Amino acid sequence: MPEQESFDRLLEQLTGNAPKAEPTPETPATEEEQLARKLEADRKDKVSGFKLQLDLDDFGELPPSSTRPVTTEPPVAEEPVESRPQPMPLGGAVRTEPEEELKPLPPPSRKKKKKSKGYSVGAALGVILGVLLSSALLSFVFVSAAVDLLGLTTNATLVDVTIPEGANTREVADILKENGVISQKLIFRMYSRMSGGDGTYQPGQFTVSADMGYDNIIAILQTVAERETVTVTFPEGSTLLDIAELLEANNVCSQKDFFNSLKNDDFSADYDFVKAIPDNPNRLYKLEGYLFPDTYDFFVESAPYSAICRFLDNFDNKFTTSMRSAVKAKGMTIDQIVTLASVIQKEDDSNADISKVSRVFWNRLESPANFPKLQSDITQMYVDQYGVSDQNIHDAYDTYVCDGLPVGAICNPGLKALDAAIYPSTSDEVAGCYYFISDMESGETYYSRTKSEHDYWVAILYG
Numbered sequence: 001m002p003e004q005e006s007f008d009r010l011l012e013q014l015t016g017n018a019p020k021a022e023p024t025p026e027t028p029a030t031e032e033e034q035l036a037r038k039l040e041a042d043r044k045d046k047v048s049g050f051k052l053q054l055d056l057d058d059f060g061e062l063p064p065s066s067t068r069p070v071t072t073e074p075p076v077a078e079e080p081v082e083s084r085p086q087p088m089p090l091g092g093a094v095r096t097e098p099e100e101e102l103k104p105l106p107p108p109s110r111k112k113k114k115k116s117k118g119y120s121v122g123a124a125l126g127v128i129l130g131v132l133l134s135s136a137l138l139s140f141v142f143v144s145a146a147v148d149l150l151g152l153t154t155n156a157t158l159v160d161v162t163i164p165e166g167a168n169t170r171e172v173a174d175i176l177k178e179n180g181v182i183s184q185k186l187i188f189r190m191y192s193r194m195s196g197g198d199g200t201y202q203p204g205q206f207t208v209s210a211d212m213g214y215d216n217i218i219a220i221l222q223t224v225a226e227r228e229t230v231t232v233t234f235p236e237g238s239t240l241l242d243i244a245e246l247l248e249a250n251n252v253c254s255q256k257d258f259f260n261s262l263k264n265d266d267f268s269a270d271y272d273f274v275k276a277i278p279d280n281p282n283r284l285y286k287l288e289g290y291l292f293p294d295t296y297d298f299f300v301e302s303a304p305y306s307a308i309c310r311f312l313d314n315f316d317n318k319f320t321t322s323m324r325s326a327v328k329a330k331g332m333t334i335d336q337i338v339t340l341a342s343v344i345q346k347e348d349d350s351n352a353d354i355s356k357v358s359r360v361f362w363n364r365l366e367s368p369a370n371f372p373k374l375q376s377d378i379t380q381m382y383v384d385q386y387g388v389s390d391q392n393i394h395d396a397y398d399t400y401v402c403d404g405l406p407v408g409a410i411c412n413p414g415l416k417a418l419d420a421a422i423y424p425s426t427s428d429e430v431a432g433c434y435y436f437i438s439d440m441e442s443g444e445t446y447y448s449r450t451k452s453e454h455d456y457w458v459a460i461l462y463g
Contacts, residue, residue, distance in 0.1 A: 144183065149213065151212050158303030159305055160207050161181065167203070172192075173189050195218065207220075229298065230252065230297070230299075232247070236413065237346055239382075240412070241385055243412070251300045261304040267287070273316070277335050282396035282407050284386060284388065284408065289335075290412070291311035292318055296314075298310070326423070337418065339409045339410075352443060357436060358420040360434060375400050379399040433449050436448070
């Protein structure tokens, strides 16, 4: 039957077994042919819809050959995923239900951790340490102020202070602090105001000490200064013992207080040349040689510390910058020059031939291989005046025993002796001389180049 044949051909085409129909020239179709074509078209539509539905279910998109509009239900999404592809109509041939526009999901929120308001262990320790340090500092300030105010110190050194005319409390506090009488200027000024001391301080020189306390210090400074003065002359070549005896004899201070101050008080902070003096256990007194012999005015019953400072101030002024430069140029120290000058001073008290005597000693110092010892008789007598029995100390000063200079000065030389030590004579008379001897009656000095020549003069003068 024609209908059966048309249906068979349609199935063959659907299954892909039928060969493609060759185009034929159009001819008028009969009713049967038209009916067959209609049936074939209906079946193609059904098959296309069936295939389209299969493709959409399996792959989510339409085949390119689909031309018939098909209505599909939107897929049910288990959970929204931004990157998952959505079915789209192809060629505008497929109609789908409208869907809401998918928006990108916000990133998952993370709860911010709250910062701990508590301190870390390190911060807590820092706070505790700061509190402890602050407390310690306050305690130290309080204790220092109390010690200063009440004079609870072992420093009983008497000091002479000079208060100028019209000095106010601030200036008075500065003077007391500079002289080591007080350590807390602000506390002193506050106490002076509270105690009524402001405006009552008298001009003049006063003797005070750190252990007096503010009350006693203020009372002394309020007293009109009417102090007796005394003029004392110290000869060149005086020893510390000589100076102490003169100070006591003129009622300036006692020998005991004078030597206690030499031994216990520190003068190195104010005088660089004192600071440079080497420490040696065999040296009797470090300041021997530095108490410049001169004429001074002292207050009666003065403080020994202040009296000693007067001598040191004078030495500092007399030993000029040019002299210090010359000492350095010779490769010597101030202490070595002072020691040499003290020996020269004692060997020639008249100062007549002092530069020539210096040349003889320099000749020996510059020839240590042949003349290692100065062999000055006067150095053997120095230690005896202090009643010292220690043989090591004796040997350290005895230039017949020790090499070169003695351990320290044996007196306090004057300016001429210091100059001679720095600038020895250049005379031909003493060039190459290593010995000398003085006539005690005439004061004349004889110089020798050899030991035999020296012995000759000794025999003539004292034979």
